[in-house]
Amino acid sequence: MLHVIKLWLEDGSVVPLPKVVTAAFGEDENKHTVCVYGHVDVQPARREDGWATDPYNLTEINGNLYGRGASDNKAPVLAWIHAVEAYKALDMELPVNVKFLIEGMEETGSNGLDVLVEAQRDAFFSDVDYIVISDCGWQSARPALTYGTRGNCYFYAQVDLLAHLWRFPTVSIHGIEGAFSGRGTKTVIPAKVTAKFSIRQVPNMEPAVVEKQVTDHLHAVFEQRKSPNKLKVKMIIGAKPWLADTKHALYEAGKTAVKRVLN
């Protein structure tokens, strides 16, 4: 099934987000239902970033596949699809009901996913007992089960520059949108500059609190500068950290499976 969620932008316009795919295999009431989460979107990649091959052209070298998103998150999603397919091909009964939830906005904070989950709470998700997320890497070749991640608060701090500022010296810093960071010495003053920064979250940090503290601090500092320009601060992503209970049945199952497959 395909679900379309819409996103309301600041200027009032509405854009449809990439479709979220859901699928269900088996609906045996006597079995547990496991929902596998995955995503198909990727972070931007350019050859200049250090790629040995074209990042958007899946390339096989010595039996390994290289391409943007190959491991984050195509391969883990495919592994689950192959597992279900294997049961079907062998005419074996699935030990659990399997559901898939595959989205396309993960890299920008899963925009709209909360809306979908809420809307489908009593429908698609009503019988889901467990959620499995295979969207984490291993630190080394040693298998690993992830039981916690840091959260992230990502901010845009936008300064609307008044035209008369051209009389003053300006400093352009790399990584600030609107500031010139290419080769050469372009000195045109943009209408606005946006600083992008993020703060990683650890347990006991609340994104809403971080948002208020960062916003208040930036406004207080900006106020002191007596600048004629306008500052706007917006938290784009507010993801909480999480820490799982490694004694949970899912982790026990995961440990057993990893041991059995990878020894």
Ligand SMILES: [Zn+2]
């Ligand atoms: Zn991912």
